[in-house]
Amino acid sequence: MKKSIQFNSAALIFLAAILLSVIVPPVQSSVLAADAQYGIALKNPTNIYSKKSRGASVIRTYEKGTILKYRQGSGDWHQAVVYVNGKWQDGFIYKHDVETSTASPVTKKGVALQSATKVFSSASTSASSWKSYPAGSILKYRTFTANWYEATVYVKGKKKTGYIYRTHVENAVEKPDTHTGVALKNPTAVYSNASTTGKSLKTYAKGSILKYRTFTSNWYEATVYVKGKKHTGYIRSTDVDNAVSDQTRLEGIGLQNPTTVYAAASTSSKKLKSYAAGTVLIYQTFASDWYQAKVYVSGKATTGYIHASHVEGIYETQKRLNGRALKKPTNVYANASRQAKVLKSYAQHSNLIFKTLSPTWFEATVYIKGVATKGYIHVNDVTTGDVVHTNKYSYDLKHMVDSQMKVSPQTDLTGGKGWQHASRNQVEYYTNPTNFKKGSREYFQFLVLSHLAGLDAKETNQKFLSNKGVLTNKASVFIDGAKKHNVNEVYLIAHSLLETGNGTSALAKGISSWTKRDARGNIVKDKNGKPITMNIAPQKVYNVYGIGAFDKCARDCGAQRAYDNGWFSVDTAIREGAAFVSTGYLDRGQDTIYKMRWNPDHLRNASTGYHQYATDVGWAVKQTKTIYNMYQSLSGNYTLVFDVPQYVNQNNAPKGSKDWQGVAPAIFIPGLLQDMEDEQQDEMLEESKDTNHVDDDMQNDAKEENNTPSDVTEDDSATETDQETEEDADQDEVDSDVDQETEADTDEDQADEEDAEADTEQEADDELDTDEEADVDDEQDVNDEVDTDDEQNADEEADTENDQNVDGETDKEGDQDAEEEANSDTPDEDVDVDEEDVSSPDTTEEIMYPDYVSGIVHGEEAITMVDSADIDTAKRLTEIPSEAVLDIIGEIRNTEDEPETLRYLVSFEDKTGYVDRKDIQVTNLLEFETEQLLIYAEPDRNADVVVHLQTEEKTQFVAAVADEENQWITSDDWIQVYIDEDHTGWVNRNDHLIEIE
Numbered sequence: 001m002k003k004s005i006q007f008n009s010a011a012l013i014f015l016a017a018i019l020l021s022v023i024v025p026p027v028q029s030s031v032l033a034a035d036a037q038y039g040i041a042l043k044n045p046t047n048i049y050s051k052k053s054r055g056a057s058v059i060r061t062y063e064k065g066t067i068l069k070y071r072q073g074s075g076d077w078h079q080a081v082v083y084v085n086g087k088w089q090d091g092f093i094y095k096h097d098v099e100t101s102t103a104s105p106v107t108k109k110g111v112a113l114q115s116a117t118k119v120f121s122s123a124s125t126s127a128s129s130w131k132s133y134p135a136g137s138i139l140k141y142r143t144f145t146a147n148w149y150e151a152t153v154y155v156k157g158k159k160k161t162g163y164i165y166r167t168h169v170e171n172a173v174e175k176p177d178t179h180t181g182v183a184l185k186n187p188t189a190v191y192s193n194a195s196t197t198g199k200s201l202k203t204y205a206k207g208s209i210l211k212y213r214t215f216t217s218n219w220y221e222a223t224v225y226v227k228g229k230k231h232t233g234y235i236r237s238t239d240v241d242n243a244v245s246d247q248t249r250l251e252g253i254g255l256q257n258p259t260t261v262y263a264a265a266s267t268s269s270k271k272l273k274s275y276a277a278g279t280v281l282i283y284q285t286f287a288s289d290w291y292q293a294k295v296y297v298s299g300k301a302t303t304g305y306i307h308a309s310h311v312e313g314i315y316e317t318q319k320r321l322n323g324r325a326l327k328k329p330t331n332v333y334a335n336a337s338r339q340a341k342v343l344k345s346y347a348q349h350s351n352l353i354f355k356t357l358s359p360t361w362f363e364a365t366v367y368i369k370g371v372a373t374k375g376y377i378h379v380n381d382v383t384t385g386d387v388v389h390t391n392k393y394s395y396d397l398k399h400m401v402d403s404q405m406k407v408s409p410q411t412d413l414t415g416g417k418g419w420q421h422a423s424r425n426q427v428e429y430y431t432n433p434t435n436f437k438k439g440s441r442e443y444f445q446f447l448v449l450s451h452l453a454g455l456d457a458k459e460t461n462q463k464f465l466s467n468k469g470v471l472t473n474k475a476s477v478f479i480d481g482a483k484k485h486n487v488n489e490v491y492l493i494a495h496s497l498l499e500t501g502n503g504t505s506a507l508a509k510g511i512s513s514w515t516k517r518d519a520r521g522n523i524v525k526d527k528n529g530k531p532i533t534m535n536i537a538p539q540k541v542y543n544v545y546g547i548g549a550f551d552k553c554a555r556d557c558g559a560q561r562a563y564d565n566g567w568f569s570v571d572t573a574i575r576e577g578a579a580f581v582s583t584g585y586l587d588r589g590q591d592t593i594y595k596m597r598w599n600p601d602h603l604r605n606a607s608t609g610y611h612q613y614a615t616d617v618g619w620a621v622k623q624t625k626t627i628y629n630m631y632q633s634l635s636g637n638y639t640l641v642f643d644v645p646q647y648v649n650q651n652n653a654p655k656g657s658k659d660w661q662g663v664a665p666a667i668f669i670p671g672l673l674q675d676m677e678d679e680q681q682d683e684m685l686e687e688s689k690d691t692n693h694v695d696d697d698m699q700n701d702a703k704e705e706n707n708t709p710s711d712v713t714e715d716d717s718a719t720e721t722d723q724e725t726e727e728d729a730d731q732d733e734v735d736s737d738v739d740q741e742t743e744a745d746t747d748e749d750q751a752d753e754e755d756a757e758a759d760t761e762q763e764a765d766d767e768l769d770t771d772e773e774a775d776v777d778d779e780q781d782v783n784d785e786v787d788t789d790d791e792q793n794a795d796e797e798a799d800t801e802n803d804q805n806v807d808g809e810t811d812k813e814g815d816q817d818a819e820e821e822a823n824s825d826t827p828d829e830d831v832d833v834d835e836e837d838v839s840s841p842d843t844t845e846e847i848m849y850p851d852y853v854s855g856i857v858h859g860e861e862a863i864t865m866v867d868s869a870d871i872d873t874a875k876r877l878t879e880i881p882s883e884a885v886l887d888i889i890g891e892i893r894n895t896e897d898e899p900e901t902l903r904y905l906v907s908f909e910d911k912t913g914y915v916d917r918k919d920i921q922v923t924n925l926l927e928f929e930t931e932q933l934l935i936y937a938e939p940d941r942n943a944d945v946v947v948h949l950q951t952e953e954k955t956q957f958v959a960a961v962a963d964e965e966n967q968w969i970t971s972d973d974w975i976q977v978y979i980d981e982d983h984t985g986w987v988n989r990n991d992h993l994i995e996i997e
Contacts, residue, residue, distance in 0.1 A: 039078075039098040040123040040145055041066040046098065048091035052077040059084050059091050065124025065163075068098060099123075105142040105150065110169040111194040111216050112137040117169065119162035123148045130155050130162040136195020136234075139169060176213040176221065181240040182265040182287045183208040188240065190233035194219040201226055201233040207266020207305070210240060241265075243292075247284040250291070252311035253336040253358055254279045259311060261304035265290040272297055272304040278337025278376065281311060318355040318363070322454050323382040324639045325350040330382060332375035336361040343368060343375045349641050351454040352382060387641040388438070393600055397653035400603060401427050407609040409617045414660040416935060416947035416958070416979045421662060422617040428656025430617045431598055433645050435655060444624040444631075448641040449488040449581070450591040455479060456636060463633050464493060467867055467877065469503025470510075470570045471496060471544065481575035485582040491593075492545075492578055494626035499546030501905075502912065504868050507549060507558045508570070510540030514559040521550040521557045534563065542573035547580045585613065592643050593620045600645050618658075846905075848890040852978045853959050855888045855904070855920040856966065857881065863920075865913040869903055877913045884908065885966050888922065924960040924968065926975065930992040933958070935985035939974035946985050958987060 044064035049056040052075075060082045062068060070080040070093055078093045117137065118129035123145070131153045133139060141164055144150040149164040187203035189196075194216065202224045204210060212235055215221040220235045258274035260267075265287065273295045275281060283306055286292035291306045329345035336357070344366045346352060354362040354377055362377045404427050411422040429435055436442040460475035471493075478496075482489035500508035516524040516532040523531045541562035543549065548561030567573040588611070590596045596613040597620040603609070613619065631638060647653065846869075857863055862881045866874030869892055880886060886908040893902070903914050933956040935947035949956050960968045961976040961984050969976040973989045987993075 036069055036071050037100050037103070039068050039070065039100040040148065041068055041097070042099055043097045046093070048080055048082050048093055050089075050091060052092050054094060056092075059089060063122075063124075065120070065122035065127050067122060068093070070098070072100065099145045099147070101144050101150075105144065107140060107142050108149065108171050109138065109140050110171040111219065112139055112168070113170055114168045117164070119151050119153050119164055121160075121162060123163040125165055127163075130160045134193075134195070134197075136191070136193035136198050138193060138234075139164070141169070170216045170218075172215050172221075176215065178211065178213050179220070180209060180211050180243040182243070182290060183210055183239065184241055185239045188235070190222050190224050190235055192231075192233060194234040196236060198234075201231050205264070205266070205269075207262070207264035207269045209243075209265065210235070212240070241287040241289065243287050244285045247286065247292070249282065249284055251280060251282050251314040252291075253314065253361060254281055254310065255312055256310045257337070257339060259306070261293050261295050261306055263302075263304060265305040267307060269305075272302055276335065276337070276340075278333065278335030278340045280314070280336065281306070283311070312358045312360055314358050315356050318357065320353065320355050321362070321384050322637045322639050323352050323354065323362075323384045324387050324451070324641055325352055325381065326383055326387075327381045330377070332364055332366050332377055334375060336376040338378060340376075343373060349387065349448070349451050351452045351639070352377070353454060354382070384637060384639055386639060389641070389643050390646050391600075391643050392646045394604060394648065396648040397428070397432055397650060399607070400431050400598070400600065400647065403603050403607050404431065404598065404609045406607070407612070408615065410615045411617050411660060413618060413658055413980060414662065415983065416949055417660070417662075420660065423661040425654075425656045425661055426617050426658060428654045429658055430621065430656070432650070432653060432655060433594075433647075434650060436621075438642075441624050441628040442621045443642070444628045445593040445597075445620040446642040446644045447488070447491075447593070447627065448591050448643050449491050449593070450486055450586045451488060451641050452482055452486070453488050453490045453631075453638055454636070455489050455634070459635060460489075460493070464497075464630060467875070468497065469500065469867065470508050470542075471500065471503035471574075474570070474574060477571045477574045481578040484575060485578040487578045487582050487586060490627055490630050491581075492574075494623070494630060495581070496544045496574065497626060498623075499549075500544055503544075506555060507543040507546070507562070510542050510570075511555065511559040511562075512537040512540050514556045517553055517557045517560045521548075521553045523556075534560070536563070539568055542567050542570050543577070544570065544573045545577045545580060547577055593623050594645065595643075596620070846890055846892055849888055849925075850959065850978065850980070852961075853888045853922070853925055854885055854962065854966070855906070855922045857884045857886070857919060858921045859919065863915055865906065865908060865911060865915055867913050869905070869914050871903060871914060871916060874914065878908070878911050880908050880915070885923070886920075888920070888925075891917065923966060924962050926958050926960055926977065926987070927994055928956040928958070928987075928992050929954055929994045930956060933987065933991060935977060935979060935987055937985060939971040939976075939986045941988070943986075946983075947979055 041062045041064055045061035046064065046066065046068070047058045048060040048062075050059050051057075068080065070078040073079050073092075076095045078095060078098065080091050080093050081088050082091050083089075112133045112135055115135050116132040117135065117139070118125075118132045120127045120129050139151070141149040141151040144163065147166045149166065149169070151162050151164050153160050153162050183204045183206055186206035188206065188208065188210070189200040190202045190204075192199040192201050210222070212220040212222040215234065218237050220237060220240065222233050222235055224231055224233050254275045254277055257277035259277060259279065259281070260271050261273045261275075263270035263272050281293070283291040283293040286305065289308050291308060291311065293304050293306050294301055295304050296302070325346045325348055328348045330348065330350065330352070331342045332344045332346070334341040334343050352364065354364040357363040357376070360379055362379060362382065364375050364377050365372050366375050367373065401424060405424060409422040409427055410419055411426055412419050413426065414420045433446070436445065455475065455478075457475040457479055460478075461473045465471050465473055465475055475493075478489050478492050481487070482492055497503070499505070513533060513535040516534050518524055526532050541559050543558040543562040546554075546558060549555070549558030562573060565576060567576060585591070585596050589601050590599055590611070590613075595601070599610060599612050602611060616622070631640070857880055860882055862879045865877045865880055867877050868874035886906045888904050888906050889912070890905040891903065892905075903917050904920050906913065906915055906920070931951060931954050933949040934945050935949070935958070936943040937946050938944075949958075958977040961978060962968055971986070974986045975989060976984050977987050979985050
């Protein structure tokens, strides 16, 4: 019995050994440790070594792709146990000969990419395959190694483990997102597999709104219903256009006529509603080529779609701009379309204010019968850049110069010889437009003065009319006068500041009595031959432009002209004085400073200069300084119109020069300005005299005929009001909360049923509808959409500006420039007579100095600068510290037998005003007692004489040049002196210098 049991045991052991040789894998751990891993043999063959060395004996080999089991070791070797010759034996695998599998496999789903995507029996593309799948098949597998996936397949009903090469499939995204999009194909198919060769489960018309989920880079996954049963299908990514995830509410302008809202995102789909071109529509972002809109159809809120190319987006933020009308005429339309009704028209070059709206349209506000109305201006009809017109003349510059030389042009650029007849080269220089480059200060002599600048009254008061005597805070008055007489208000302000010494002259402050003068400035006498005295006290007359104030009778003639025109207030003088330039020059075509000086239009058919504002060859250029500085200081976007002459063969004409080439001696009188000859001035004044009282109603009628009604100024087309009429009540508005979409995961009938839902109650108030059914929303739409910007009507602002005393920073540079111009270029206000003592002769005169005369405060205490020559009643401007150096612009002198200087006009730290003469010591004005004084080019009596000063008074004054420390520049007995602001020379101390302070 025992023997039998022993036999059976041996048989069992033998049988077990046979079974183990079949089912135990060729690589077996001696202990099935938890850290044992699987890997893929990479080499062909992959060796198992007896030791950790490639030189060791190979105890077993495996084909590439074989799945091996081993325990990872340190360094470059893994440990394995193999069955060799019926024994388990320890071996070693070189680390780089195998690819270890992932420790935690993850199940994936993906798309077969190969036309026959194989599941291999081992991890090698040269191995046999268990199974293959067509491209587009949806497969499931597990991660295995970096290059291989592991899959389970059934072969003849038996489960097999196989391997799929990584590049033969594309993994689906792990967390798919749901998208809504537009079907782009006609039809757009949902396939059973991710392949266009697969079966089509369902198709949708182009423009259908579909819902789907992300799947792979080229495919979306969708759920559709086929015969009532739910199926998963696939949509090619290029067949749909994804809608944006976060929709944004937008406004735009309909470009098509009509602009249509479609039922689907296709122009071939049903039309829900249409709008006229130019209608402002409200909609939402949707897809790249489509916007989503909500409209009312038969009173029901319906989601529709607008093609992106059929509308033009409106900017999110608007910018207020100044511009000029380019067209003849320039129209403001009721809608943003040239086919829309014209609300109003403006003449070419009218100054307009508008706001940016879209790339093609500006938005403006115009007044129709006093009612603010929103309108639209095409961007091609206006410009925000400067407009430069070339005015071509049929004659050459030689003809111009010849004609001007016949009327004795004058100049003070004579190297210290005072006012002389201008030399031909100077006329050539100042008449030749090519000498003045665009963008330069001098270029402003070509500025067209018959176009309004469109100034802001508040800014103008703060920057240019603060502390300017009687002109302080008068911006709105200047603006009114400019509008009434169609004169550039910057020019009017500059002209007034120049002529009144910044609002401080006697004519500006008002005159009650004067000696009566005729149109030529001659004294009018009674029958007894006694001069007639005009006394209108307590009334006064005012003249802020120096009109009629001839050099020989500035005070009397200026007062008489003011009296004749009824200028009994500063405001009237400002408003109505503008007519002098308007009727006397601008209306006659001389609408630039260049034309006022040279009158080139007259010379088309003449050979002698005529009707010219001044005889000074440099007058036009001198006038540009203040105007240029004002425009540079303005904060607005001011569009300027220039009219530049062009003469025949102009580029080859002599350029000329500023240097005087004359020879006649004269007395050097700094600052003297010679105006037009009396005959021409008298004629011009007489011609303008009859036109100064044009009836306001007649002017308004004329404006009506020119399509510029008096109820709207040129810039009323863009001034804002809180009463703007909104277009929203006439339009369908796009709703931002559209819930319904045509989804790819529903049956068509089911989709239709779902799409019927609408968020109508919540969204109705936001709708933009031009049909009657939208009327109920009008009131709310208007209230929601009213533009409440602070851009109030410019006219209203102008009317209130004068009532406000605006305290602000004054543009000191602009003020000083204006004062320097006034003091250096204008002699009209050179007499300042006590108004109460009308019977006494003039006893004082104002002597103007060039910019380079300076002085120093002497004494140990600061002195006070005031704003008027009448120091006792003047307003204090600033304190000037002791020993401070300042510029002396001019002085008021007593002209009686005992000359005595009363006060200086000075400039200090960007402020200009008056100080007591006794407080200032002139530091560089040299006095010579000689009839002839020579100024040399070099400190050497053998050098060229550049200026030869002569006078019968035996007194010569010249200004020494000082360095930064206010020390004269000298060389032995020589002192460097100014010839003019750009040139210097040298005088000798021994030439009868009698005083050096």
